[in-house]
Amino acid sequence: MTIRVGHLYPEYLNIYADRGNIAVLTRRAALRGHELVVESIGIGEQMRPGAHDLLYIGGGQDREQALIAPDLADKSSTIREAVAGGAALLAVCGGYQLLGRGYRGRDGSLMPGVGLFSHETVAGTTRMIGDVLLECELEPGTRRRLAGFENHAGRTLLDSGAEALGRVVHGFGNDGESGLEGCRVGRAIGTYLHGPLLPRNAWLADWLLAQALAHSRGDTAPTLEPLPDELEAEAFRVAAERARERGGRR
C-alpha cells in the first residue's frame, strides 16, 4: 500500500536530524511491502484535507520557528481536522510546542499555536538538556520504553485530562516536575525526544506506520510483521543506559 506522508516545513524545522525519522519510516514500510510517499509542505503551500495518512513536524531554532509561525497558524484547522479524521502525526520538540495552545514568553505574551494538543508551553530560564527514558502505554496493557535526548527551555504544561505520551523514568520530560513527557491525541503524538527518535525506538515507528495504514485503509491498525532489529535493540540499550547514568541532571 501507499502511505502518504506530509512533512511540514522540512526546510525550516530540521534542527535535530528530523530526516532520520522519515528515513526510518520509509525503510520499515518498504520492508513490509508498503511505499511511503513524502510530500513536503512549505510556507504558502496548501494542505488538502484528507491528503495525508501521516503528518510530521520537527523542531527548529527560535529564529526558524518564528519564520514559519504565521503560516502554521493558517494551517491550524486543517491539521486539527486531519487528526480528528484519523490521520497519524508525529511532532518533535519545537513542532510539539507549536501544536499546543501556545507559547507564553517571559513577558507574559502568548504566541498562539495550532491547538491540537491540550497544553501550553511557558518560557523557562534554564534549558533541560540530557538523555531521557520513558515508559509508554499507547495500547492498554502494553508497556513499552522510549529512549532519547531532550534539549528545551520551554516548560510544557498539560491540561488536566490531557494524555501524556509517557511517564518519565529518567530525564526531565515536559516540565521537569510532573514526571510526564509528551502528549497524545488519538493517533497524534508529540514529544521533546529528538534526534532522531525512531531509529533506536523501532516499535514506535511501527506503531505510527500501523496507524497511518489504518487511516489509509479506513480500517483498524494492522499488525506489522516483526523485523530482526538487532542494531536497533543495541542502540536502545546504550541510550537507556545513558538516561539512567546522566538523564535529568541540571
Place this chain on the structure above:
Amino acid sequence: MNVRLELETIAARAVGAVSRAAGRGGGTTLPGKLLWKLDPASVDALAARLTSGVVLISATNGKTTTTAMAAKILGGEHRLVWNRAGANLLSGLASALVSARSADLGLFEIDEGALPEAIWRTRPRVVSLGNLFRDQLDRYGELELVAERWRTAVERLPGWTTLVVNGDDPILAELAEGRKQVLRFGLDDPRHARPSLQHAADSKYCVRCGTPYEYAAAYVGHLGDYRCPACGHERPPLDIAAREIELVGLTGSRFRLDTPQGSTAVELALPGLYNVYNAVAAASLSLALDVSPTTIARGLADFSAAFGRFERIPAGTKTIVVLLIKNPAGANEVLRTLEVGVPPVLLIALNDAIADGQDVSWIWDVDFEPLLPHVGRVVATGDRAAELGLRLVYGGLSDDRLEVIPELEEALDRSLELVDAGTELVILPTYTAMLSLRGILTERKYVRPYWDGGT
C-alpha cells in the same frame, strides 16, 4: 613585580610538571585550572605582560588548525605562547600563559562560549572569527545565542583591536559592520562551489530580513558568495581572498592569496576547501600583525597538521590517516575530501562524552550517502557504535559491508587487518575517540605523546 602572581605561577608550573611526570595526559589544563581557581585575574595580568599583544581565534570549525597555522607563520618573528594541544577554555589559556616565561605574543584558540570572557580579560590586539556552524546544541545552545554573545563582545572591543572576520559567513560579516579596524577574508573561485546548499546548512536566511539567501557560490556549508534578493544584504568586498584554488585529493591544495600587500602563491599540505579557509584566516590575522605575504606563504608551506586534525601515521606496513569529525559541517567537509579516491576501509568512532557532544543526533545531519556506495567496508566503533551503525545502514550501507565493534582497540585491529599492506586506513574519530586512539597509537610507539609537540 606582583609577588602573589609569581607564587601562584610557580605553584601552577609545579603542578604541570608533576602531571606530565606522572604521564597523566600532558597536564595541558591542570596547572591552568589551579591558577584559574586561585585567581582568575591572573590571566589578565599575565596577558598584559605580552609586549606584542594577544591574538584570539574562534570559530565553530577549524580554530585549532588556524591557530597552529598562525603559529607556524608567526613563530619566526615572535616568541610565541600558544595553546597547542587545543585546551581552549580560559583555564587552558591560563596554563599556556603560566608555562610561557619569555614570550612576547600570545596566540590562543578560544572556545566559542568562552570568547567574550577571553576578550574581556586579555584585551586582544587581534580577534579572528572564522565561522559559526550549528555545533553540539547540548553544549553551546542555538547558533543565534552564540552569535548574540559574540555581537556583544565585539561591540565592547577596544577601537585599536583589529577584527578579522570571514566575510563569506553572513552572521560574521554583519557582526563586523560599522567597525573601522576590520579585515574581511573569503574564498573566490566559483569552480569549487557546491551545486546547492547542503542539508546541514545553517544560516540560510538573511540575517536582516529572514528571506532565503541566493548564492552565487556556496563553498562550505553556508559559507560563500551570498546575496539577499529582498533587502540586498550581500557578501562584503573581501580584503583577503583565496583565488585560483586547486585541490589535490587527500594530499593538499594550491591557491593564490590576494592581499592589500600584494599576491602570493600558497601551497598547502592539507586537503579540502575547509583547510583553505583555515589558511586564509591564519594569513589574515598575520597580516593584521604586519607580517608580509611572503612570510605567510612560507609558514603555510611548512605547516603539516594540527593535533589529531589530519595526521598520517605509519603503522607497520600500513598507514593510518586520522581526520577528526565533530559536527555536521566539519564532517561533511572531511567526507568530501574522501570522495576523490574513496578508501577501501573506513573506521568511524563515535563517542558521546561532553567533549564529543552527549547528543549524538548530529550524525544524522552528516551526508554519508555519497560515500557509502563506494567504500568497501566500514567499521563502526565507540560508545555509540550501534547508533552509528544504524545511521550508516539508513544511509545505504549494506549489512554485509558494516561491522559494529564498540571497543576501540579491537575495532582498530580489525580495521588494520582489513586493509592491504602498503595502503591506508582512514579513521574518522570524534574528539575523545581521537584522544583514546592516540593513546593506543602512542602505546604502540607509532606516535609520540602530544605534550612533546606532536607526531
